[in-house]
Each structure stands twice: as structure tokens, then as C-alpha cells.
Amino acid sequence: MKRKKITEKAVAITAAIGSVLIMVTVIANTYWASKQAILSTNQAVSAVSAFYLEAMADRRAKTITNLINNNFDYMEKAVSVIDDEKVETQEELREAIGRIKRLLNLNRFALVDENNIVYTQYTTYTGGSRHAFSSSEAK
Numbered sequence: 803m804k805r806k807k808i809t810e811k812a813v814a815i816t817a818a819i820g821s822v823l824i825m826v827t828v829i830a831n832t833y834w835a836s837k838q839a840i841l842s843t844n845q846a847v848s849a850v851s852a853f854y855l856e857a858m859a860d861r862r863a864k865t866i867t868n869l870i871n872n873n874f875d876y877m878e879k880a881v882s883v884i885d886d887e888k889v890e891t892q893e894e895l896r897e898a899i900g901r902i903k904r905l906l907n908l909n910r911f912a913l914v915d916e917n918n919i920v921y922t923q924y925t926t927y928t929g930g931s932r933h934a935f936s937s938s939e940a941k
Contacts, residue, residue: 876906884913892926899923 880902889895895913900923903911912922920927 876908879906880911880913892921895921896923 883902883905884895884898887894887898889898899911899913899921902908903923910922912920914920918928
């Protein structure tokens with residue numbers, strides 16, 4: 803009878819050790835799988851974010867390019883209008899600038915000559931004092 807008890811005890815110990823090993827394996831596998839899921843999720847979020855930012859940058863670049871092209875077209879039209887009007891005085895230039903602002907529906911419009919003098923609809927001033935692009939440091 804002693805043999806039977808030893809055998810049952812050995813089976814119980816083997817079952818307990820086996821159960822602990824299975825639990826440790828399941829816990830380790832679950833931990834590894836969760837780490838992999840987090841890593842994959844972060845990579846997917848980064849890829850989607852990069853794609854979205856690139857698409858947004860492309861749209862913004864196209865918008866800015868169109869804006870620059872439109873402004874360049876405005877400038878060409880304005881210069882052709884001023885050339886056609888044979889402007890000879892500052893008063894005529896101011897009137898022409900006012901007409902151009904109305905025709906092109908612009909909020910602000912000014913012309914700058916080679917001496918950094920800025921001509922607007924209402925006044926004339928040196929550009930270096932008000933605009934960084936026409937200051938002597940910018941050149």
C-alpha cells in the first residue's frame with residue numbers, strides 16, 4: 803500500500819509542477835504578445851501619421867504655390883495697367899494703384915522702386931524702415 807501512496811504523491815507533484823510550468827508559459831506568451839501588439843500599434847500609428855502629414859504638406863504646398871502664382875499674375879496685370887496708362891506723376895501713380903486695388907480686389911498693394919521707395923495709394927515712404935525685405939541687411 804505504501805507504493806500506491808508514493809505513486810499518487812508523485813503524480814500530484816508532477817501535475818502541480820506541470821501546471822505551474824504551463825501557467826508560466828501562458829503568462830510569458832501573453833506578455834510577449836501584448837508587447838508585440840503595442841509595438842505593432844505604435845508602428846501603424848506612426849505610418850498613418852506620417853502619411854497624413856505628408857498629404858497635408860502636399861495640399862499646403864499646392865495652396866501656397868497657387869497663391870504665389872496668383873499674386874505673380876496680379877503683379878503682371880498691375881504693371882501692364884500702369885504701363886498702358888502712361889503714368890508720369892506720383893498723383894497719377896497713386897490713382898493707378900487705387901484702381902488696381904479695386905480691379906484686383908486687393909486689401910493692400912504697393913510698388914517698390916530700385917531705391918527702396920514704396921508707393922501706395924495714399925503715401926510714399928522708404929521701404930527699409932517698415933519692411934524687412936527692403937532693408938539693406940536683407941540684401
